Amino acid sequence: MSDLAIPVGGQAHTHASHHPKHLQHHFHNSAQQFEASKIGMWLFLVTEILLFSGLFLAYFILQTRHPQAFIEAHHHLDRSLGVLNTIVLLVSSFTMVMAVQSSALNRIKPALVYLYATFILGGVFMCVKYIEYSHKIHDGLLLGNLFSYKGASVPGEYLFFSMYFVMTGIHGIHILVGMGVIAYLIWRTHQGMYSSAYYTPIDLTGLYWHLVDMIWIFLFPLLYLVS
């Protein structure tokens, strides 16, 4: 009992006296807040995984039913751009994890650099996606009833592009959200909000960013390397 580090019994629990600024009133200390946030983030990642699982399931089913259409249609994707984006995203994961570690070790300057790098790599990913998308739009390689590619020969090619646009679209939205959050982190880091005592937002954003990367790791072979 005596090793309880929190006020117990008659000892008054006062607000704001020894509380750090970042600590919300209903937590006892930073470590508790950090762990609660972390478990919350992991639960959120679970919901993301299940959300994408629906898309993957739809993809697998359509792909096994119409293998020819998928093989034919995937030739329209530029494999080298896919590889490029995979590399970009993997590197961004690396810079992100370095940002987390740097802030945990209280090296704020490098952390900031890594955050900038991650943001820029996210931007590069979206630029490459933009190039790919505009190419597809120009050719009429679009989802569902927007599919109007003149040279289509195998029935059902639009199914591949339905999956391509829905999957990469939702993934792209996640990248954009991640970039927005990283921009916010950069701003707050400039303000000196984070240190080894409190870097929870960076840590949580890192987890999110890695998950988005993981999803791309699966999307890449499914969309670019069907054979």
Add this chain to the structure above:
Amino acid sequence: MMPVTQASDYAREVDSIYMFITYFGIFFYSIIVIGLGYFIYKYRRRRQNEDTPDITHNTALEIIWTVIPSIPLVVMAFWGFNTYMQARVAPADSLEIKVIAKKWAWEFTYPNGMSFGQEMHVPAGRPVKLVMISQDVIHDFYLPDFRIKADIVPSRYTQLWFQSDEPGEHQVFCAEYCGRDHSNMLAKVIVDTEEQYQQWLEQKAEEAMNMPLPELGKLLYVNKGCNTCHSIDGTRIQGPSFKGIWGQTHQFSNAQPAVVDENYVRESLLQPTAKVRAGYEAIMPSFQGLLREREIQALAEYVKSLK
């Protein structure tokens, strides 16, 4: 408990399971009700701060009341599934009737190619197999007197079979919501004796054969399903439209151009791949042996009439 007509052995079998579960339910529900009533009365609070014993758990009891009720559940599962499988596998000698469901009507097509809506005549004592498909949304063929039901899905055949003991009339419902008139999508299954059934079929065939040719053609155009690929208003479906093609010269991807006339119609019905219209795929099935001479004539007359 279930005062609905039991029109088949299968229905009686389903009802046996139904009654088994009912007795099971009544037995355990009685335990709950009696236990509850007895405890409420016997252990009612008599005074403030009445003392109660600290009974927290009893593992043996927990195991008993978990395991014992589970055993009948296993029976239900097996019995229910075995019975269900009987309804899935139709005997080989079944009379096959095709069911087409669409918003909000039924169409029953007989082996001789004739179709009727809203009333299905079947012979008693003979298994009837329904091969069903929907033209629009999901419908559901529900025949409560036979305890059978199956969803009818677009682009896919689902099937059911039943066999009735004796002549009678049975209600068919659509049991999957399909739009405004879902509740009016009703039909009847009329079970005749074998002789009555044959008589009815012949009489219907005769009626059809005595129709004027274009009228018969129009009927066949729907009954034989020409309408699913060929429109009569000029729109392109899977195949070319029939509108105004009589006398036109057509181009083919695998033959010389030809004029649409009686012979062309005849060939298209019996050997559809001999001349494939340019721009279309060779997907039409052959009707060789499935159409009488008069029916071919009727279809040709019908196409001729579509100006």
Add this chain to the structure above:
Amino acid sequence: MAEVLTQRTPAAVHQPEGNFLTENTGLLNWMFTVDHKRIGLMYFWTIMTMFFVGGVLALVLRTELLTPKTTIVSAEVYNQLFTLHGVIMTFLVLVPVIPATLGNFVLPMMLGAKDVAFPRLNLLSYYLYVFGALLAVGAIIGGGLDTGWTFYTPYSSTISGGVSIMTMGAFVLGFSSILTGVNFIATIHRLRAPGLSWYNMPLFVWGMYATAVIQVLATPVIGITMVLLLMERLFQVGIFDASLGGDPVLFQHFFWFYSHPVVYIMILPGMACISEVIPTFSHKPIFGYKAVAWSSVGIAVVSFFVWGHHMFVSGQSEFAGAIFSFLTFVVAIPSGVKVWNWLATMYRGSISLGAPMLYAIAFLLLFGIGGLTGLFLATVAVDVHLHDTYFIVAHFHYVMMGGTLIAFFAGLHYWWPKMYGRMYNEFWAAMGCLLVFLGFNGTFIPQFIVGSRGMPRRYYNYLDQFQFLHVASTIGSYVLAIGLVTMAAALIVPLFRKRYDAPNNPWGAASLEWTVSSPPPTHNFHHVPVVTHGPYDFKAARRLEQMESHS
């Protein structure tokens, strides 16, 4: 259970000046509050508004069914109304009703915490709920929809009208539900008071935990289903469209992967309420604490294995049907275990029949019927006959309303004194309970009969032979409505009468929320409470209270 009576917070010494209701009043303070109790109450009134709307719709539907043909509304209107009734009652009432109101209100207090782990997300969850509710109701203005709450393709992907708005509403509501689930799990893991081990948690918390697990795991799937349905409607992407190479039955897999577990999102919190009320009103510890606790988690997990039992007639493969049927029987077992444990709790107890207990008894009787009729539907051959008939309608109303809502009413009466500091009117509450019970059975027992005779659901017209039972059902529904109004009056009228002032612990309960004042102070606990006895150790709780009142 623990008997050490040390270091108890002397709550009685520091009676607060104000409480969460009286401090910082004003509309803006309420709208932007992060206090879990206020959010709980905001949820409560919003959900009750939706429940009222859904209930009125139900009465209109029942009135229409008095005669076989047109009675008061046209077929189009009828079809839209039953859809709206279904959507409102499932997504807007049953899913959030217990976790978001009672859960939000008492869960942090039960854990000895000042708030949930993420109070701002909690508020966001509330506003998402409001936004989702507006979208769902707005779908009716935006053209309406008559798909039923199940949105089966291809019907839902081909008709015009408000389906797209409704799918967006369902998507937003899903987010609201997920945030509540995430919040509860994090709170239960990380914010328990010292001494509150897992096996010292009230069973209500266990129920909430199991519910939250399903919310987190299942709800995202309905999110993606709604996105895909929207895509199907906007661009005909072909995933659920058979003529384009997809599979309409795939939609049903997607839908029921969420919507079967969601049934347990509804019933587990109900069971959680009952697990509080029965021991407290029997003044005896719950029988088989661990069995009840783990059966909640068991139900939560097994609920994911059984979704295919909604699809026995859908054209699903026979093998899948067999597996789903067997697994469905498995999920029946933990529910049965709970019922036996509740009964055994009452054995040799000291049972007082306050309104919460009356509702708990009604729950046992109604949920018993709901659960046992479920066995008919788990048995494939019988389900084939009963599927999509009024039997199903009656069955799930027994589980959802007779289970979840009646349990909610039990919990509501139980925690009402804590929420508002006022007792309810005991006589009228009992009358309300009686009328609800009679009206409910009057409504739905005829539906069991009419359903087993083959009357399909979602029917605007019906055969003349079913009329007698439909009239009986409609009369029952009116009685039910009168009962609900009586109940509301018994709860609300005393709020304006000083003589109904409630003590801190009117029931002699032993969990932490009863150690604070009624209504609770804004930050719940002035000191971090230390738990020294079990949640159903009523004797220890009484001794502590006596000690405190002497000190």
Add this chain to the structure above:
Amino acid sequence: MSVDNEAMETIPHHGEEVHTHNHTKWYVANILTLFVLTAITVLAAGVNFGSNTVNLMIAMAIATVKASLVALIFMHLLWERGMNAIIFLSSLFFVALFMSFTFFDLETRAKIEPSTPSEPGVSAGYQPAPLPIYVVPPKGSPEPTGGDPAKAAEGSPAH
């Protein structure tokens, strides 16, 4: 009974520093491994391992290894086993459940009795249409199989 130990841990000690190790070497090694695995994925896609399904499964297996590395090292699951890892793994379990049951249904349909009419054509009231090339035929574009003089005649009511 004294206060439960596990419950005590819910409130970590104040001021206790979370031990932060320097994992830079791990991260560098990980990113290099991921590059190599990406290369392997691309190379494997060029090889036919037998069937479409096998190819897909090999690609997915490599992707799973990559994803596991990201989870273990970048997301720190290698160092913090506990509730977070359980949460993460349980999500994978339910994903597997969702996919396998759905696939099981779709793959075992019509095995008891093939769902086609026994004599196609006899009752050819309705044939499921084959999959189209386009959901809606593109406006103004030539027919997929080239020019068709008869098309205009049949499309417009003027003829």
